[in-house]
Amino acid sequence: xxxxxxxxxxxxxxxxxxxxxxxxxxxxxxxxxxxxxxxxxxxxxxxxxxxxxxxxxxxxxxxxxxxxxxxxxxxxxxxxxxxxxxxxxxxxxxxxxxxxxxxxxxxxxxxxxxxxxxxxxxxxxxxxxxxxxxxxxxxxxxxxxxxxxxxxxxxxxxxxxxxxxxxxxxxxxxxxxxxxxxxxxxxxxxxxxxxxxxxxxxxxxxxxxxxxxxxxxxxxxxxxxxxxxxxxxxxxxxxxxxxxxxxxxxxxxxxxxxxxxxxxxxxxxxxxxxxxxxxxxxxxxxxxxxxxxxxxxxxxxxxxxxxxxxxxxxxxxxxxxxxxxxxxxxxxxxxxxxxxxxxxxxxxxxxxxxxxxxxxxxxxxxxxxx
Numbered sequence: 001x002x003x004x005x006x007x008x009x010x011x012x013x014x015x016x017x018x019x020x021x022x023x024x025x026x027x028x029x030x031x032x033x034x035x036x037x038x039x040x041x042x043x044x045x046x047x048x049x050x051x052x053x054x055x056x057x058x059x060x061x062x063x064x065x066x067x068x069x070x071x072x073x074x075x076x077x078x079x080x081x082x083x084x085x086x087x088x089x090x091x092x093x094x095x096x097x098x099x100x101x102x103x104x105x106x107x108x109x110x111x112x113x114x115x116x117x118x119x120x121x122x123x124x125x126x127x128x129x130x131x132x133x134x135x136x137x138x139x140x141x142x143x144x145x146x147x148x149x150x151x152x153x154x155x156x157x158x159x160x161x162x163x164x165x166x167x168x169x170x171x172x173x174x175x176x177x178x179x180x181x182x183x184x185x186x187x188x189x190x191x192x193x194x195x196x197x198x199x200x201x202x203x204x205x206x207x208x209x210x211x212x213x214x215x216x217x218x219x220x221x222x223x224x225x226x227x228x229x230x231x232x233x234x235x236x237x238x239x240x241x242x243x244x245x246x247x248x249x250x251x252x253x254x255x256x257x258x259x260x261x262x263x264x265x266x267x268x269x270x271x272x273x274x275x276x277x278x279x280x281x282x283x284x285x286x287x288x289x290x291x292x293x294x295x296x297x298x299x300x301x302x303x304x305x306x307x308x309x310x311x312x313x314x315x316x317x318x319x320x321x322x323x324x325x326x327x328x329x330x331x332x333x334x335x336x337x338x339x340x341x342x343x344x345x346x347x348x349x350x351x352x353x354x355x356x357x358x359x360x361x362x363x364x365x366x367x368x369x370x
Contacts, residue, residue, distance in 0.1 A: 003303075005330040006131035007062040008118040009050060013139040014043035016112070017105030018153070019095055023275060026103070039103070040276055041153040045268075045318040046139050046309065052319040056334040058326060063131060067121035069113035070161055074120065077164035078157050078191060083148045087112075087155060099150030100210075112140050112155045119158040120165050122306045127170045127261065133294065133305040133329050135266075141310040143185040143265045144210075151187065152209060159263055159308055160191045163198065166261075173197060176259035178250060178293060180242070181267025181310040182277040183209035184230065188265065194222040199229075199257045201250055203242065205270070205277050206232035216364065229253055229368050234357055238280035238348040239288075241357040242270070246292045248365045254296050261304045262297045264290075268312030268321040272344040276313050282344040283324040290328040305329075316340075 020027040021039035053059040075084055090096050091109035098104050115138040122134035142158030144151040159177055166172040176199040177192075179185030185202040192198040206214055215230030231245050254262065268286065270279040290307070297305040307325065312318040320338045327333050349357065 002061070002331045003132040003329065005062050005326065006065060006122060006125045006134040007137070007326070008065050008067055008122045008134065009137040010066040010114055010118060013111055013115050013118065013137070014047055016043070016108050016140050017095070018103045019105055021103065024101060040313045041140070042313070042315065043139065044315045045312055046137055048315055049319040049322040050137060052323050052336070053326065056323060056336045058323065058330065058332055058334050061330055061332045062326070065121065067114070067117045069110065070116035070120055070156070074116065074161055074165050075113070075156065077168070078147060078160045080148045087150070098155060101152050102150035102155060104155065108140070108155065115140055115142070116156045116158045116161045119162040119308050122308070123162040123166050123261070123263070124170065126304050126306050127166055127172060132303050133297070135307045135309070135326060135329060137309045139309065141267075143179055143181060143188050143310050144183070145187040146190055152183065154187060157187055157191055159188055159265060163263070172260060174257065174259045175199070175261050175263060176254055176257055177201070177263045177265060179203070179265035179310070180270065180289060181265055182270040182274065182279055183267070183311060184213045184215050185265055186210055186213060186215070189215070189218065189228055192224065193218070193220045193228050194224045196223045196227055199227045199253065199259065201229045201231070201253060203231040203233060203245055203250070205235055205237070205279055208277055216367070227257070231361070231364055233279070234360060235278040236280060236349060236353070237357050239282065239285045240348070240354055241361065242281060242285055243288060243292070244358050245361045246289055248361055249368055251292065251296055253368065254300060258300060260301050261306070262293055262301060264293055264305070264307045265310045266307040266325065267310035268318045271312065271314060271317050271321055272347060273314045273317050273340070274312065276311070280344065280347055280349070282341050283320045283338040284341065286321045287324040287328045290325045294328065
């Protein structure tokens with residue numbers, strides 16, 4: 001069944017520069033300048049994904065849009081005035097380090113506003129019934145950004161900004177945010193952890209980023225107690241472990257919460273060849289996780305589902321994972337075959353290790369429901 005899928009993208013979002021780095025290491029001292037693309041958060045993963053959508057023909061089935069940048073009023077619903085002033089001043093001065101592993105370049109402030117605007121427009125399109133679901137190819141990402149501090153390649157909290165705008169403009173009530181980026185969605189969690197109207201769920205590699213962060217015991221606070229769930233998964237978790245976590249923890253949590261909208265912080269860095277993680281997902285994993293949340297959205301909130309691009313740092317493999325995700329969203333299957341799928345399927349954890357991983361997930365599930 002074909003669905004109306006809106007796709008939000010702007011070439012300018014790919015022009016954000018993180019200055020001279022080798023992966024995540026600033027060039028200098030013992031760190032040699034790279035011969036290739038440099039910083040891990042490269043525009044090429046997103047550009048190559050968009051290119052594959054185009055050449056596969058899937059782009060013809062998507063409703064393509066750009067969007068206006070988020071306004072200062074939109075940003076101030078989430079971020080402090082002093083932080084925004086500091087961000088703009090550093091951007092205007094040519095860039096530098098805005099926070100922990102958060103380097104920016106000239107114009108990054110305006111590009112980050114555009115990234116937030118794309119996310120806002122995707123949410124708005126779904127809530128107004130202009131699309132069945134939507135995907136925002138936002139860059140820079142946002143799920144690590146705190147209200148008053150940049151972190152981990154994230155400078156504005158795109159999803160939080162879009163949620164707050166939708167509450168003001170569309171009267172949006174309860175929202176669920178599922179974050180399957182391989183790194184803990186600590187920024188989104190921190191912004192909403194005292195709120196009962198936003199459920200935040202993060203599936204991430206245990207201790208990967210922020211370094212040492214697990215989040216297992218962090219369930220929210222005050223009015224938001226019980227509306228934050230963290231699922232730290234062991235390094236080496238693959239397709240079956242993630243789907244077990246989705247079915248055992250994520251979907252039941254959605255059913256208990258009964259959201260009016262589901263947003264996915266859609267990072268692809270749990271793929272098997274990502275340089276910043278140690279997980280074993282492949283394109284079919286992202287297809288089936290997308291199917292899982294799509295079907296939940298159809299049961300719970302009239303299909304209202306928005307995916308927002310976060311991490312994913314393998315230039316070769318992110319495009320195939322993203323294509324599978326958007327095929328599932330739109331209901332259109334292309335002729336593209338994933339050239340790495342067979343290899344990654346052979347690398348999946350065998351029975352004994354998978355049993356341990358599922359046992360760990362079952363343990364986490366007990367903690368969530370009690």
